[in-house]
Amino acid sequence: MKKVLIVDDEADIIEILQYVLETQGYECITAFDGEEGLKLAREANPDLIILDVMMPKINGYKISRLLKFDAKYKDIPIIMITARSQNEDKAIGEETGADEYITKPFQVDEVVEKVKSYLG
Amino acid sequence: MAQILLITDNNLTIKETEKLLVQNSHELITAQKEDEILNIIESKSPKIILFDCDSSEIDIISLLRKLKLSLQTKDICSIILLPESNINYDILKYANSYITRPFNENLFLAELNSNIRLSETFRVLSKNNNDLAKSLYQLNVLYTTSTQLAGSLDKTNLIEIMTDGLEQSLSLSLCYALILNEVNDIKLIIKSLFPISHKLENAIKLRALLNYKNLFSINPSINDIEVIKYNKDKYGEYDLNLFEYDNLFAPININNKFYGIIEVFRQEDFAPEDTKCFTTLVKQVSLPLESAILYEEIKDTNIKLEKLERLKSEFISIVSHELRTPLTSINSALDIILKGTTGEVNEAMEKFLNLAKRNVTRLSAIIYDLLDLSKIEAGKMEFRFEKTNINLTVELVKNALESWAKEQNISIKLNLDSNLDLVYIDTQRMEQVLTNLISNAIKFTKDNGQIEVTTSKIQKDDIINNSFFEILPKKLSEQYVQIAVKDNGIGIAKENWTKVFEQFKQIENSISRKVGGSGLGLPIAKRLMDAHKGFIWLDSKVNEGSTFYLALPVMSEEEIFYHSLEQDIQKAKQEHINIALISLCENVIEGKSLTDKILNEDVIRKTSVYKEYSYINNGKKFYYVYTVDMDSFVFDFEVRKLQTFIKTNYTDYKECDILYSALLYPQDAQDIEQITEKLNNFKKGDIDEKSTDS
Numbered sequence: 037m038k039k040v041l042i043v044d045d046e047a048d049i050i051e052i053l054q055y056v057l058e059t060q061g062y063e064c065i066t067a068f069d070g071e072e073g074l075k076l077a078r079e080a081n082p083d084l085i086i087l088d089v090m091m092p093k094i095n096g097y098k099i100s101r102l103l104k105f106d107a108k109y110k111d112i113p114i115i116m117i118t119a120r121s122q123n124e125d126k127a128i129g130e131e132t133g134a135d136e137y138i139t140k141p142f143q144v145d146e147v148v149e150k151v152k153s154y155l156g
Numbered sequence: 157m158a159q160i161l162l163i164t165d166n167n168l169t170i171k172e173t174e175k176l177l178v179q180n181s182h183e184l185i186t187a188q189k190e191d192e193i194l195n196i197i198e199s200k201s202p203k204i205i206l207f208d209c210d211s212s213e214i215d216i217i218s219l220l221r222k223l224k225l226s227l228q229t230k231d232i233c234s235i236i237l238l239p240e241s242n243i244n245y246d247i248l249k250y251a252n253s254y255i256t257r258p259f260n261e262n263l264f265l266a267e268l269n270s271n272i273r274l275s276e277t278f279r280v281l282s283k284n285n286n287d288l289a290k291s292l293y294q295l296n297v298l299y300t301t302s303t304q305l306a307g308s309l310d311k312t313n314l315i316e317i318m319t320d321g322l323e324q325s326l327s328l329s330l331c332y333a334l335i336l337n338e339v340n341d342i343k344l345i346i347k348s349l350f351p352i353s354h355k356l357e358n359a360i361k362l363r364a365l366l367n368y369k370n371l372f373s374i375n376p377s378i379n380d381i382e383v384i385k386y387n388k389d390k391y392g393e394y395d396l397n398l399f400e401y402d403n404l405f406a407p408i409n410i411n412n413k414f415y416g417i418i419e420v421f422r423q424e425d426f427a428p429e430d431t432k433c434f435t436t437l438v439k440q441v442s443l444p445l446e447s448a449i450l451y452e453e454i455k456d457t458n459i460k461l462e463k464l465e466r467l468k469s470e471f472i473s474i475v476s477h478e479l480r481t482p483l484t485s486i487n488s489a490l491d492i493i494l495k496g497t498t499g500e501v502n503e504a505m506e507k508f509l510n511l512a513k514r515n516v517t518r519l520s521a522i523i524y525d526l527l528d529l530s531k532i533e534a535g536k537m538e539f540r541f542e543k544t545n546i547n548l549t550v551e552l553v554k555n556a557l558e559s560w561a562k563e564q565n566i567s568i569k570l571n572l573d574s575n576l577d578l579v580y581i582d583t584q585r586m587e588q589v590l591t592n593l594i595s596n597a598i599k600f601t602k603d604n605g606q607i608e609v610t611t612s613k614i615q616k617d618d619i620i621n622n623s624f625f626e627i628l629p630k631k632l633s634e635q636y637v638q639i640a641v642k643d644n645g646i647g648i649a650k651e652n653w654t655k656v657f658e659q660f661k662q663i664e665n666s667i668s669r670k671v672g673g674s675g676l677g678l679p680i681a682k683r684l685m686d687a688h689k690g691f692i693w694l695d696s697k698v699n700e701g702s703t704f705y706l707a708l709p710v711m712s713e714e715e716i717f718y719h720s721l722e723q724d725i726q727k728a729k730q731e732h733i734n735i736a737l738i739s740l741c742e743n744v745i746e747g748k749s750l751t752d753k754i755l756n757e758d759v760i761r762k763t764s765v766y767k768e769y770s771y772i773n774n775g776k777k778f779y780y781v782y783t784v785d786m787d788s789f790v791f792d793f794e795v796r797k798l799q800t801f802i803k804t805n806y807t808d809y810k811e812c813d814i815l816y817s818a819l820l821y822p823q824d825a826q827d828i829e830q831i832t833e834k835l836n837n838f839k840k841g842d843i844d845e846k847s848t849d850s
Contacts, residue, residue: 140484
């Protein structure tokens with residue numbers, strides 16, 4: 037079973053994503069802040085990471101950069117969830133190296149499709 | 157008649173002289189010893205002193221020297237009486253004149269009288285001269301003071317400039333000014349030659365407060381006064397006896413309202429000219445003080461307004477960001493239930509869940525619009541302009557909205573002019589404007605309605621003659637591309653035509669609630685069109701339908717250059733960064749162009765944001781480039797490198813030079829008009845008329 041790490045400080049969002057992805061047959065591990073998220077990303081061998089941008093301690097951009105510039109983790113796909121508009125995203129995205137962007141408010145289907153496109 | 161002092165120990169001489177003088181009604185005083193002489197000079201101030209050369213008691217030469225050296229006595233006329241046979245020329249060096257003995261009566265009187273007249277004339281002349289010098293000095297001080305006053309907008313500083321001026325022009329012992337800014341801001345500025353005693357300071361405070369109390373509109377206590385003291389000289393001290401000095405006083409009025417008082421003291425009495433100088437100086441400070449107070453008020457209001465504006469923008473931005481997260485949760489939860497993953501959904505459940513979902517969508521649309529609007533207002537919206545055929549954008553939007561229109565039985569027809577010039581737009585933003593117009597048309601059109609989108613060319617005059625616009629920008633492009641979105645919906649009454657573009661001023665809220673949407677679509681469209689240097693307007697008849705028009709300028713390369721510059725200046729203002737501007741001009745010689753070489757070989761270094769533009773006019777090629785956020789050191793280096801490059805190529809390429817190079821800081825209030833003017837000044841000019849700003 038493919039493992040998805042969900043990092044978000046919003047418990048409701050985590051619950052929703054976890055429910056939807058588990059019904060689609062993925063295993064989910066979750067983290068409520070950036071620090072914990074980074075730790076799990078490095079230790080729990082996730083196959084994909086869903087990452088919120090605005091988080092306490094370490095924000096999503098920083099985590100993404102730390103992972104993408106590390107040879108050990110750079111191949112894990114990252115889907116970023118942001119509250120910013122698309123134009124701003126594109127600019128920042130090029131720097132942080134995330135693979136996909138989803139803006140809030142997002143559609144559940146959209147997330148599932150994107151996860152599927154990486155994990156099958 | 158004049159007083160004449162005779163110095164002699166010879167009684168005969170006294171007698172002789174007395175006889176002559178009294179006959180001519182002069183007064184004679186005699187003295188023998190030196191201290192006696194000095195006393196008389198001090199008490200009676202004689203006009204003429206006659207020295208008897210034969211007098212054995214005193215050393216005439218040393219006395220004469222003493223008199224000539226002292227300021228009080230140097231102008232007294234001294235005449236030597238000496239025997240004809242024995243003239244001592246040494247003595248004559250120090251005297252004004254001499255009379256020989258024995259006296260010839262007529263000669264003696266003539267000599268005496270001419271000397272009296274001479275000394276009188278001299279006295280008047282030297283007094284006039286002194287007065288003139290004093291007036292000139294005072295005028296000079298008045299002039300410098302008024303220049304200084306004009307240069308300051310700080311109230312306390314203005315008062316200090318005035319007191320300095322008074323001090324200089326009137327050589328004051330002490331000068332104080334009491335200024336009433338506000339109830340809790342009362343300043344007493346004391347400037348004195350010597351330090352002042354504690355007693356005197358308190359006495360001045362009391363004097364300032366009590367003597368002029370009836371003038372104050374407030375009732376300050378002595379403890380509220382903040383004292384600022386200055387003194388020039390350390391040694392010595394003024395005490396209460398200062399009040400025995402001569403004084404002048406004046407109130408300081410601003411707009412006929414009492415603002416403060418000023419009083420000056422001087423040991424020497426004030427002359428009428430001094431009083432005049434004093435009042436002039438005090439009057440002069442009123443006007444700059446008035447401006448200073450106005451300036452402070454304006455500054456305060458401005459700061460408050462700016463803060464408010466920023467708070468508003470921040471508030472909207474934070475609120476919109478914060479709202480998105482809960483909206484996402486609600487939306488996703490609804491999706492999950494609606495899909496049936498959590499269990500079967502019956503018809504009623506589905507109906508209400510869909511209702512909830514529709515409103516979530518509407519809410520998020522409102523949030524996006526609010527965010528857009530706040531960004532445009534704060535000048536923080538970023539545009540990605542590119543040259544595009546607007547027909548492509550129209551087709552794209554039509555395709556996106558077609559299925560929704562079909563659901564409402566509405567058709568969308570396109571009439572596209574295939575020969576349109578390219579427009580310089582941010583396609584994403586223009587899609588937003590068009591989507592807004594077409595979806596409005598769909599919303600407000602009944603079943604079986606028809607929407608027609610037409611693109612065409614229009615001219616500058618069509619914009620100028622359009623009665624919809626009351627104010628037009630100064631610069632218009634020659635040609636425009638027009639997009640018309642026509643519907644046969646409910647229409648808009650004429651009195652509401654301009655209102656639809658104003659934010660939060662929806663004509664009828666019930667309609668927008670019925671059809672959905674934030675009511676901000678058109679205000680946003682208007683602002684986006686402004687940013688494109690375009691126009692939006694409408695034409696409508698109630699119950700027959702509306703046509704919304706867009707006009708986008710067909711910009712020349714020059715217009716694009718200035719348009720980009722304007723955009724980047726706005727950004728530079730926000731981010732507090734500079735803009736480096738360089739303009740080059742060369743005489744075109746067939747087949748060779750140094751500017752081309754400069755460009756091809758990247759002689760001018762560019763940062764990530766830059767724009768360049770060149771054109772040929774009258775045998776001259778002009779080239780402009782600006783680049784954003786360049787280090788000033790690098791810039792200096794680049795300009796020098798460029799100069800060297802031109803010089804080394806000068807033999808091959810004739811007459812090429814930098815017309816203008818400058819690092820501009822838009823946050824220091826440099827706006828597009830100023831900068832464009834700078835550039836345009838050199839556009840028509842020649843290579844000789846170049847300039848460089850530091």
